[in-house]
Amino acid sequence: MRVLLVEDDRRIASDVSRGLRASGYVVEVSSDGEDAWFRGDTEDYGVVILDLGLPGMDGLAVLKRWRANGRTTPVLILTARGSWAERVDGIDAGADDYLPKPFQMEELLARLRSVVRRSSGHASSVMTAGDIRLDERQMKVTLRGAHVTLSPLEYRLVAHLLRNKGRVVSQQELDENVYGQPEEHDSNVLEVLVGRVRKKLGPDLIETRRGFGYLVPEMPA
């Protein structure tokens, strides 16, 4: 992992970067605010370790400019011991964590792990098929970019079929996942439901496998 270490004290910089390298990080050092800002804005680092007292541009300002530009690279700031006001400011400026000086190398490494772990923990919730796009987080379905309103049952049907794209899903399985009851409906509710969905999302999304169930194909017809 690539780390940008922004620190103007040469001795600290060298100690820390040695420790980081020993732990398998690729380290780049910057000792000046302007330079740090430029690099952080143009390059892609896994983490930034940022000292607040800097020549050129203040560390907080650097951080704020990154965040204002939408950079989400995790940032760990180094603050003077005991100055909790500084920490509050740093955190509110968008820092992911701070470490009061002086610190043990071991502690720095632990916080680095934690910061990185956190920032890499998101999974995508979007599924697509043909022109259809379903965002599970927003429970939003679009057809060629246009928002389509689905009822709760319709939504669950589509979501379950999309989650199982490329596989034939039996009526019983759909019953269980849409209605939550394994009991067989004596009527044709499911077929009606499929019909309503097809009317809203187009006839090609859901294919019928006579005698087996329904299927959202891997490739649109």
Next chain:
Amino acid sequence: MRVLLVEDDRRIASDVSRGLRASGYVVEVSSDGEDAWFRGDTEDYGVVILDLGLPGMDGLAVLKRWRANGRTTPVLILTARGSWAERVDGIDAGADDYLPKPFQMEELLARLRSVVRRSSGHASSVMTAGDIRLDERQMKVTLRGAHVTLSPLEYRLVAHLLRNKGRVVSQQELDENVYGQPEEHDSNVLEVLVGRVRKKLGPDLIETRRGFGYLVPEMPA
């Protein structure tokens, strides 16, 4: 937002919870490890504040068991001053941040904001959606720059939805985070509350996902 405060010192617990409530959190206090573990494992909190020295079950053990069960609720641990080994352990056990005792209420609040913000992927204590701007630090809400006065419940509703911008939030989740009770209201308080907020902040801020809950969309309609 719902907070679980795990602290066995009654005085600290009462001071802190008072401060938290004053800042708009819904606070539940637990003073014993077993109890804390059980609650954290069964209930859904926005954050947990965890003191390490506990009767019953040790704080670290509680945290580890949560993580082992896949709970990702952000946890802020309180440690004795200067014991950095404890911090390292805590962070590697899955804590999201730590705060050395003694601390200022203000700092606790800032770190809480930061931990919560991170875990929901936001970058600043100011959250926006369309023309609406909410500053968690000041508990201030503005609409097109003009200050809007919200009641406590209204504020909590908006804050929770904004913290989860782009995600559908169920009525039950709102209940828990606004009222602090998982119990179902038999009445329509929440709908009334939403209505009141919409009247103050405009009808487009909060979208309804019939049958599922409410949502503040990523992009204004």
Next chain:
DNA sequence: TGATCCATGTCAGCAAGCTGTCATGTCGGC
């Protein structure tokens, strides 16, 4: 103490639209 304000809960009525049913039409395989 009484007057008043405000936050909050309750309720009833309304509109939208969701959902199951049924009658009837269509399709595919044998």
Next chain:
DNA sequence: GCCGACATGACAGCTTGCTGACATGGATCA
């Protein structure tokens, strides 16, 4: 062509969520 599986349109009943009006109760202040 026949049969069963599936599709479709219409409709009635019901749910859901929204809204305005009102009740309650706590806080504040004269």
